Amino acid sequence: MKSIRSKLILWLALLLLVTNGLGFINALWTAKEYYQAVHDASLAQRARVMLQLLNETRADRLDEVVRQAASRFEQLDLTYRQGWMLGDGGELRGSDRVRYQLWGGGRCVSANGHPCTQGGIFSNLSAGFAKQHYLGETWHTYTVYSLRHELYLTVGYPDALGRDVLQRAMWASWGAQMLLLTPLSILLCSLVVGLSIAPLRRLGRQVANWPAQPLPENDVLPLELKAFVAALARSRCAVAAAEARRRTMVAALSNRVTSRLQATAEHLQRHPEDLDGTLKLLSRSERAVRNGHLLSELDRPWRAKESRCNLYRETALSCARHYDDAVSRGIRLTLRGAQREGEVAVPAMMIQGLLDNLIDNAINASPHGAEVIVTVRQGEGERLLLTVADAGPGLDEKWLHPEYAVDGPGSAGGLGLVLVREVAATFNLSLSLGRSQLLGGTLLRCRFPTVAGD
Known part of the structure; x- marks a missing residue:
């Protein structure tokens, strides 16, 4: 029922x-x-x-x-x-x-x-x-x-x-009541209930056909349903805005992959003997493709075993993937962490995309000879804390807000950071920005909820 x-x-x-x-x-x-x-x-x-x-x-x-x-x-x-x-x-x-x-x-x-x-x-x-x-x-x-x-x-x-x-x-008094008055009372209650929830049933049919059928105006709704309809309309607007941001990000990723592939082709034509440079360009194109795949996988349901991973292990693997790039730029990439145990409630694929974009952005923002420090440690309560510190000029906090979107490939590092924000919003991660006292650049903190082991 x-x-x-x-x-x-x-x-x-x-x-x-x-x-x-x-x-x-x-x-x-x-x-x-x-x-x-x-x-x-x-x-x-x-x-x-x-x-x-x-x-x-x-x-x-x-x-x-x-x-x-x-x-x-x-x-x-x-x-x-x-x-x-x-x-x-x-x-x-x-x-x-x-x-x-x-x-x-x-x-x-x-x-x-x-x-x-x-x-x-x-x-x-x-x-x-x-x-x-x-x-x-x-x-x-x-x-x-x-x-x-x-x-x-x-x-x-x-x-x-x-x-x-x-x-x-x-029996003369209560028999008549139980046989006549009680069924009549139940019938009247049924009529009252039916009339009372009629607006709710109409709203249910309209919501089922929404957005093909518009929602009713607040003036014709009962007081109890006005807040619900208003919240539903706001959520629809938020979904539309998120979808628009998603399309913008997809377009930006597509443009970025296209431009990098064109740059790779031009580099091969001009410098066919420079295989290392070609591999670096292909590596950047591959990261853009992975970001596109990450974006397409954000909304899909995850099985229980897929939606957990070891944060320190994934952080170490991400640092290893970026180590050669950091060395080629004259940057020291350091991993610190006293907390090497504990699983977080985020799929490994999403953790990899988040870490790769954060570390890549920190390396790109740091000057030659600087250091990028990645740390995993126990945070407050049952949370693990990931920090990424660099010596760059600092990061604008506007990218933490959902209204901020990337307009095109010219925003260096912005697209990857927006993807980081989307991953954090999807899996209820807490992001915050600060200033690194040690390196003088950006200090980004990301708090992960842990899950109990089997």
């Missing part, structure tokens, strides 16, 4: 069911005490009616008094359903009749208007309300005393009778 609307409706339905269920439990807990009080009041009233019948009966013998009072009690229908609203489907393990018992002279006189058998029904003759067990049920009883006849009168009803009444009452 990936739709936001479906998830909202599902969670709202679950919320309604849970809240209704909790409400039902709370109402049941509250109503249980209420119905118990109502039943106890009805029980006490029946006991008082029976007591009044006993006191008003005129007869010489006690058994005749009991018989007449019991007959009138049953004629009033006070031993069955009257006033109890007992459901037709109520199932009682004992009897659904209200039981009453008369006790006098230390023995059971009558039970439900009949002579007592097996010691009677109830045994607790304490006045007032009590709970007693009879026929496998718990009975609620109420006991009063007749001074005229010196008899204890106990009236009781089983728990099952109260449960049946409570179940019917709760």
